[in-house]
Amino acid sequence: METLIESPDFPMDIVNQAAAKEKQGGGRPEFWEMVFWWTRKPLASARAVLAAAALPADAKVSMFVSQVLRTRVNMRNEVENVPHRENPSPPPEWRERFAKMRVLDPFAGFGSIPLEAVRLGFGEVVAVELLPTAYVFLKAVLEYPKWAVEKGLGQQLVKDVERWGRWVAEQLAQDPDIKELYDPDVAVCIGTWEVKCPHCGKYTPLIGNWWLARVSKAASEEEEGEGGEEGARSGLFSRLAWMDWENGSVKVVDLNRELKAKLIKAKVNARQGYVEVGGRKYNVRHPNVNARGEAATCLHCGNQIRYYLPKLNRHSVEKPKGAEAVWYVKHALREWNRMLEEYLSGRIELEKLLESPAKPTLLVKVKVREGDLEFEPATKQDTERLWKALEKLRKMWGDPDIPSEDLWKYTSGTAGNLSIIIWGFDKFYKLFNPRQLLTLVKLVKLIREAGKKVEEEKLRERWSKEDAFKYAEAITAYLAMTLMKHVDYNTIVTLWNPGSWSWNKVAHTLSMRGIAMQWNWCEIAPIPDLPLTYMGILGNTQDGLSYLIFAASNSLSGVKVILDDATLLSSLSSEKFDLVVTDPPYRDDVPYVELSDFFYVWLKRALSDASNSGLAPRFAVEAFFKRVGMTYRELRTQWEELAPREVGLNAGRLSYFSGREVSEEETRRHFIELLHRSFLSMRRLLKDDGLLVTYYAHTDPEAWEELISAGWRAGFRVTAAFPVATEFALRVTGRGKAALDTSIVVVWRPGVRGEALWDQVYREALASAEERALELLRAGRSGVDLFVGTLAATLSAVTSRERIVGVDDVGKFVRERAYPAAARGLARAISRYVGGSEAGEEVRDTGALFYMLAKILLLPSRRAGRRVMDRSAVHIISFGTGLDSKELVNKLRVVERRGEAFHLLEPRGGGRDELVELMRERGLDPKRPQLRSAVDVLHLLEYYAVALDVRSFRERLDGLRSLNAVLVEEALRLARVLGGRLLPLNDPERALCQRVTSYATGAGTLEGWLHGA
């Protein structure tokens, strides 16, 4: 039976709009604010995919949209509500259908897919995760709320989480150490590292950003070029404040205060570092540290701090040839990290530690008064409180609640940033300043104690032992998640962000795809009821939990969360599923194992018991301990236990665990193999008539090859594919990697049959691509939707065979054979759709094919007046043409590269000047043309059609024919397509192409008229 998800009627546009609603300001699902996890999928698309995979192709789409997705759509077909906020209410026969089905997600992450499966009421929902951290979070998202609802305890759970969260905060507030260490009115301290200057011997802070607040109210960016100034903004600012350096210490310049103004009319240039107000110019300093350039400047003496020479134990400004040298700052930080451990374990005294060449220091205290921020320079006494905290920690040394686990031992070649270890941060506790660490340790102890008290209380109220325990487990887990979020915002790798206006100015530790060194970190006080403090986050936890209770409230699903490896799924040996819907890790996008260890080390403590001899099992034992005979062995970190089993692409990790240097190619093969094994286990667990749906990020065509290869070899054939909006468009990524904002959903069915020769498969693939493309064009699909849908039809024909004779490298085969078939099928369908073309009429010249697809699949950017592509769009469009971006830019000059963007070299307007300009940009000489592709011919003909009369046009046309008749025919075909209805009416090339066609066929001449053209 064909399903709705495999049909062109699947309302993709509405689904994508609904998903986009989740990205906007207030649209985020509340439970996402409880704690951070990477790459969470929008709930709207998860819901749509699950339901459409369970419903027949002829299911009523209007019902699907209103009752399942719960979208409200206006006259212009725009989604007006935030659909995930409403529970689905499918009609009874759909409900019954869902209730009979079992659903599995073996890469469940934070649980978007299983959560929606529960809301839809699937009979049984199973969520699997490899990582203990995600496993506990999944329990909190899926299992505890469902259990509480079933026991009639939903609202009570929300209240008790609040009550015990408050209890924790109150206990902490009364702790004498805490009273001694924090000022009650300081919300945040901004700090950084200071290093001992090798020239003058004084400690100089390293300040990565002198700005404290730079918040515009109505300022606009100045245009580059004439009159404007790069990086400058002029207009109204609601907050302008920065740090300065005077007489050997930090001072604060707060312009709002100085000018006694709520709004300041100013010109601000952050890059050049100045503020201009009413003719007066203030300078803001430039960073005195530049890690990439391995440079720093002493604020006291102004000298350069560059290289430390370990052999000679001295500093040098020049990097001596051949001699071993490290950046002095890195050396100093490593020294701090080494000496810190010596101090805490009692091997050196505080005085000695404070002689370390690097130390943490506080710069500015931030207070909140009447909703506004006040900045005050930190004093020496403020920083001394860090050393007080250190003394207290030293007395506690050996306490199992101090996370002394090792960080990973590898940075990685390709994966997200794991490089923090190169600064000597080799134990988790070193990621905190001493006061942060002490407070977090205290919080962990209090959360553990709260869990005990909850259990005791419920036993006194005569609850059953099991219920009291489970209830205590749930509350402890939510309090621990509250702590996780607080921890995420409270390390020496957070970042103060002056640019945005919200109180929440701190970039959290995991906000990049890695954990990266930062200057100007933040320390957030635990107690005051403000955003990001423990108390403040408690409000997020409550809202999130209320959301989850509501989501579970009318579901009859059974739900199971399992800790297992998707490549094995050994805990599910005998069960079969109707649907597997999942979102496997995308190549090297996120090193989940290592990064989530940052949570793991705290989560383990909060949910386990502690005694002098260490941690002991209590809640979610399987996450933190391994049973060995009669005893339990603590699992130190996820990375040590599980890294080799994570489905991911990470050369550093693989090399470390295999004890030798592993090549990129080998790393990639390893990744494909893991992905393949997970498809094998999904195949084992899926019914023969079941459906598998995978999400996969699509930036890179290689990723497609990997996915198809992994799935096809496991006995799955593709039946449909389409893109869905997924992640936040404005996302900070590690190392400036382009943001992925789309995933491709691929629908698979078990069952590949027989073998065939490539020629035969190719004919089938081409025919089905053409048919599907035509179907999609008629259904109004355009852009990437159209292309991916067509590609799916090709892949479907290819993957339906068990074997294609002579094909051994599946990836290469997909790249070199299947993609071109899709592009040709699409080209043919386009010719047919545009009308009037006979078989064999389609555009074939590769340059022309690329140009045509780019024109039809993309819309012009308003700013550039042309089609602008990022690298991934170029990849996708050139998939089938066999061209790469270099050839497109240099050889064919069809696109031009501008920074990270690629501009299609197409006419900006229909006039002569614009075409002359285009000739120039493309390096075409209309008098003596050199033809590189049919695009050249097309552009020349467009130019001739504008510049010449019909007769001269035709002379030129004949001239071109004598140069290269084949390219001319191709160009005329291209003109017929681009003159048709697939281009927007206002695309100047549409009219140009119509003119070329009519001139070429002789319309407008006497001769043409006589021949009826």
Ligand SMILES: C[S@@+](CC[C@H](N)C(=O)[O-])C[C@H]1O[C@@H](n2cnc3c(N)ncnc32)[C@H](O)[C@@H]1O
């Ligand atoms: C892309 S994320 C899933 C995100 C999820 N769909 C969501 O919306 O939150 C992929 C997940 O697969 C997990 N994973 C990686 N290797 C695994 C394995 N061998 N078995 C099970 N899960 C694994 C990762 O920990 C990660 O959470």
Ligand SMILES: [Zn+2]
């Ligand atoms: Zn100095």
